[in-house]
Amino acid sequence: MPMSPIGIFDSGYGGLTILRQIKALLPQYDYLYLGDNARAPYGSRSFEVVYEFTLQAVRHLFDRGCHLVILGCNTASAKALRTIQQNDLPKIDSERRVLGIIRPTTEAIGGLTQSRHVGVVATPGTIRSKTYEMEIAKLHPDITVTGEACPMWVPLVENSEYDSPGADYFVEKRIGNLMRHDPEIDTIILGCTHYPLLINKILKFAPRGVRIVSQGEYVANSLKDYLERHPQMQQRLTQGSSTHFLTTEEVTTFCQNASIFLGDSSIEAERITLG
Ligand code: DGL
Numbered sequence: 001m002p003m004s005p006i007g008i009f010d011s012g013y014g015g016l017t018i019l020r021q022i023k024a025l026l027p028q029y030d031y032l033y034l035g036d037n038a039r040a041p042y043g044s045r046s047f048e049v050v051y052e053f054t055l056q057a058v059r060h061l062f063d064r065g066c067h068l069v070i071l072g073c074n075t076a077s078a079k080a081l082r083t084i085q086q087n088d089l090p091k092i093d094s095e096r097r098v099l100g101i102i103r104p105t106t107e108a109i110g111g112l113t114q115s116r117h118v119g120v121v122a123t124p125g126t127i128r129s130k131t132y133e134m135e136i137a138k139l140h141p142d143i144t145v146t147g148e149a150c151p152m153w154v155p156l157v158e159n160s161e162y163d164s165p166g167a168d169y170f171v172e173k174r175i176g177n178l179m180r181h182d183p184e185i186d187t188i189i190l191g192c193t194h195y196p197l198l199i200n201k202i203l204k205f206a207p208r209g210v211r212i213v214s215q216g217e218y219v220a221n222s223l224k225d226y227l228e229r230h231p232q233m234q235q236r237l238t239q240g241s242s243t244h245f246l247t248t249e250e251v252t253t254f255c256q257n258a259s260i261f262l263g264d265s266s267i268e269a270e271r272i273t274l275g
Contacts (some may be wrong), residue, residue: 003031004238007061007069012040012158014193015072016261021216023220028239037249041154042075043123054080056274058098069098069238074122074191075101078129103214104222105189106135116143118185122191124149132191148178157194171201187211245269
């Protein structure tokens with residue numbers, strides 16, 4: 001039987017935070033991770049460019065045998081998912097699926113906030129798209145959502161500066177802005193998969209008692225649920241417990257960083273080109 005891993009795509013390293021949680025919950029499957037590190041960050045790019053890059057990545061993962069691809073990237077989920085699902089998938093292969101990561105967190109948020117005031121920190125692209133506001137309004141119309149774009153946070157992570165003293169300035173500034181806009185916020189969604197790597201800084205500057213919500217756990221639970229509800233898809237996935245990595249940048253740096261992020265020193269990656 002040919003390999004049919006679960007594909008996980010991100011602009012760079014952020015999707016590894018999603019992969020890690022999915023693997024912890026569903027270790028039996030094969031995984032193929034693709035980081036478009038050469039073209040990260042996506043957060044300040046236009047709708048058209050994010051869509052084009054994401055579609056290239058999805059096609060590549062399909063060509064490698066994936067029947068199910070998770071966009072482990074909010075920016076791609078906000079800007080490209082719907083078009084790919086509605087326009088491209090029917091033409092490419094209507095049996096394959098591409099899932100995003102925004103919905104699971106927005107579903108869970110109703111049970112997490114007491115004050116009904118929620119903050120979202122994310123890339124400029126995700127904030128501009130207003131996807132979080134729209135999704136939360138559909139499910140929990142009583143919740144007030146305030147977004148704060150954090151254009152420097154992904155570059156800090158991609159350049160291994162997430163624990164440096166220099167990161168303090170950018171994290172304090174954005175968390176400060178958010179809380180000034182709405183001091184009643186009691187829950188902050190990390191609406192970018194890179195941001196869990198900045199958690200120490202975020203906890204340092206978030207007011208005490210404000211809950212910080214990372215997406216990984218909710219995405220993993222939602223995928224488990226999806227596979228239980230879609231046995232035809234579940235049966236197509238191979239279960240060899242392997243993980244392979246693809247990157248559009250040079251592999252040595254990718255492997256070093258990915259090893260740190262995943263806590264696994266045995267990572268090997270293959271360099272690919274998209275486009
Ligand atoms: N991890 C991506 C996200 O969740 C980062 C986007 C970027 O490359 O700016 O939005």
